[in-house]
Amino acid sequence: MSVHRNDVEAAVLLADVVGSTPLYESLGDAAAMSRIDTWREGMRALICGNGGEFISSKGDDVLSIFEEPRGAFAAVSQMRVPGSFSVAFHAGLHFGRVVRVGGDVYGDAVNLTARLAAVANPGEVLISQSLVDLLSPADKQTLGFLDRMMFKGKSEPCNIYTFLDDDRTLNTEVSLGKRDQSEVPDASMRSICVTLRCNDQMKSCRDGESLTIGRSDECDLIVKRQWVSRHHATITLANGRVRLVERSSSGTFISMQPGQEILVRREDVLLLGSGTISPGMQGTSSDAQIIHFEVVIS
Numbered sequence: 001m002s003v004h005r006n007d008v009e010a011a012v013l014l015a016d017v018v019g020s021t022p023l024y025e026s027l028g029d030a031a032a033m034s035r036i037d038t039w040r041e042g043m044r045a046l047i048c049g050n051g052g053e054f055i056s057s058k059g060d061d062v063l064s065i066f067e068e069p070r071g072a073f074a075a076v077s078q079m080r081v082p083g084s085f086s087v088a089f090h091a092g093l094h095f096g097r098v099v100r101v102g103g104d105v106y107g108d109a110v111n112l113t114a115r116l117a118a119v120a121n122p123g124e125v126l127i128s129q130s131l132v133d134l135l136s137p138a139d140k141q142t143l144g145f146l147d148r149m150m151f152k153g154k155s156e157p158c159n160i161y162t163f164l165d166d167d168r169t170l171n172t173e174v175s176l177g178k179r180d181q182s183e184v185p186d187a188s189m190r191s192i193c194v195t196l197r198c199n200d201q202m203k204s205c206r207d208g209e210s211l212t213i214g215r216s217d218e219c220d221l222i223v224k225r226q227w228v229s230r231h232h233a234t235i236t237l238a239n240g241r242v243r244l245v246e247r248s249s250s251g252t253f254i255s256m257q258p259g260q261e262i263l264v265r266r267e268d269v270l271l272l273g274s275g276t277i278s279p280g281m282q283g284t285s286s287d288a289q290i291i292h293f294e295v296v297i298s
Contacts, residue, residue, distance in 0.1 A: 011072035015091035017060035069134040092116025094128040123257040129159035227280035250280035
């Protein structure tokens with residue numbers, strides 16, 4: 001029996017839970033599964049409420065498509081409202097041609113959306129140029145150009161956008177209208193600085209530099225607590241990206257949105273805007289040593 005195939009153009013949204021493994025470890029299987037199920041059903045309601053179609057959920061992710069790009073954009077805008085979900089997530093949004101086979105979708109557009117979601121930070125949605133080109137001027141004003149990224153299987157870099165913070169930290173005075181690719185600024189044209197503050201310590205670095213965090217006196221930013229590793233983490237700034245390289249045994253709690261904190265352990269995480277870093281202990285603990293970070297792009 002042949003399976004009906006249909007090629008359509010659609011906005012593809014893929015959202016994925018961040019830090020599911022630590023969530024299962026901290027809450028236990030039943031409680032963690034219940035929380036993720038609640039997130040999944042909340043996503044289903046949000047998607048359908050904005051004219052989208054819930055395609056599938058494999059593990060901790062949700063895949064959906066929208067005939068109308070404005071519906072997809074409305075959905076991701078609502079996803080980012082603080083307190084909407086009890087778990088942290090990251091997501092990708094792209095517009096392109098997909099192959100419908102039965103109740104599933106396949107194709108390059110789906111693969112690219114998954115790659116966008118994979119590199120997005122917790123609480124962040126990365127959006128492709130093809131989707132941005134279809135938005136209204138008002139919606140475009142809520143976005144900032146992030147970078148040109150090369151993805152596996154693509155011959156050319158993709159222009160990627162993300163939502164501006166409330167303080168407009170990602171606004172690099174770039175017009176978001178449809179432009180020639182040569183007019184898009186690349187990372188080498190931007191000046192980026194990251195500043196760390198902890199108690200009476202303040203350290204900054206620029207492109208090509210790094211800062212170390214840990215208990216050892218050899219570190220740039222010293223946190224003298226027994227739960228902090230001697231060399232806990234490193235902040236690196238290269239190619240216009242600020243990255244936290246976590247290599248401790250106790251992990252690091254990072255918050256880049258109010259009310260959302262994730263645990264990373266032996267992972268690399270991109271830092272955008274401003275937020276907090278708490279080595280080895282949840283930031284809500286009275287004993288936590290909070291490091292405030294700020295990424296400034298000019």
